Amino acid sequence: MSESHGSQGVSRPSGDSIVGGGFPVGLGDVxxxxxxxxxxxxxxxxxxxxxxxxxxxxxxxxxPAEANFNGAWVSFVHADDAARAKAAWEEAVRTQTSFEQSYRIRRADGQFRWHDCRSVPVRGADGAVVRWVGTATDVDGQKTLEENLRRSERQTAETLTLLETMQAAAPVGLAFVDRDFRYARVNDTLAAMAGMTVDEMVERRVAEVIPAAWPQVEPFYRRVLDTGESVFGSSGTGAFGTDPGRVHSWLSSYYPVRVDGEIVGVGLIVVDLTERNDAEAFREVVMENMAEGLYTVDDQGRTTSVNRAALEMLGWTEEELLGRSMHDLVHFQRADGTSIPIGECPMLTAHTEGRSIRVEDQIFTRKDGSMFPVAYSSAPLHVGSTAGGVVVVFRDITEQREQQRRELEERHEQKLESLGRLSAG
Structure with a gap:
């Protein structure tokens, strides 16, 4: 699959052919x-x-078998690879060295597939090159696999970098506490709340860092480890071990962290409310800075607060939602359009049963009537010692569903491709 150079003629032994079906004299037996x-x-x-x-x-x-490939092979190479492949071949012929390149070759059905192409010179008794022998091996499946692996590695690296950046820059305290109640990971914000550096805080027990507050927060850690259920929006007050003269107030959420299905520790989000004790400060620090939608309802299901992310996803204004039933406006129907009676709404179960609820697949309805899938957590909102309403945190999972669909299609195509290669073999 090579082309002649310049306009010079091609000299061959008598009987040689440049057509696909021809075979040089003396080699016909193979x-x-x-x-x-x-x-x-x-x-x-x-x-x-x-x-x-x-x-x-x-x-x-x-x-056809009688086709003349001489000078035409480049037309079968993908446009993005043709110049590189041609230049490499011409250089190999000029220097009389082996040729190795990977490029895409067009198949009869128009599809381009990756091939590893190699050609070595055959020399005569005097050492001069008398012929080139070349092969092209289909490696499209391997290339696809390698590309998927590279893409997966790149996405993993990007995700880790993003998480580390977000953790370092987050305006809230973030930590991972292992089953021995030791800080395994801490961000700068939480360390600053404790009046320590990250290195000083890691590997120390929670009880050692906040001894006065440990009796308040210990039940939440144990509940998460024992039940696997999250604890949202728990308020607390106390002094840190490095600052015993000052009482701090904070809002904490505790999440189970699982590896292969086993709970290995507790994820902690802490908002320091020491300097922000009024409701407006709470809204700005916690609600307005969340990427997830968040709203609260009273014990009658009427909206008492809603964050900016929720308003953007739902298409309502805050004035339109406050005091109205979120069930009647947002989560009143299923994906097929059938209505959900308010008594069967799982979101409000958090209030009636006094426990947190997590749902991975629910339908919300926007102001314009369009629907979108969400995952949400609903937890009782305590006022003093009683549950005075419900706090709901949700996120749009449309993109997640689409990604899952694409992955399924990709796996299906790979299976079909494998079956095709097996059939061909």
């Missing part, structure tokens, strides 16, 4: 064997001009 090789095989003259392409190459290209 033609049958070469035609059975499941790779494209070609022979070129000393100057790089094509003399023979085996049956696999003829079938792959879709050209």
């Amino acid at each position: 033609r049958g064997l070469v035609d059975e090789i499941p790779h494209i095989v070609w022979l070129s003259g000393a100057n790089g001009s094509t003399e023979y392409v085996n049956r696999r190459g003829i079938e792959y290209s879709g050209l």
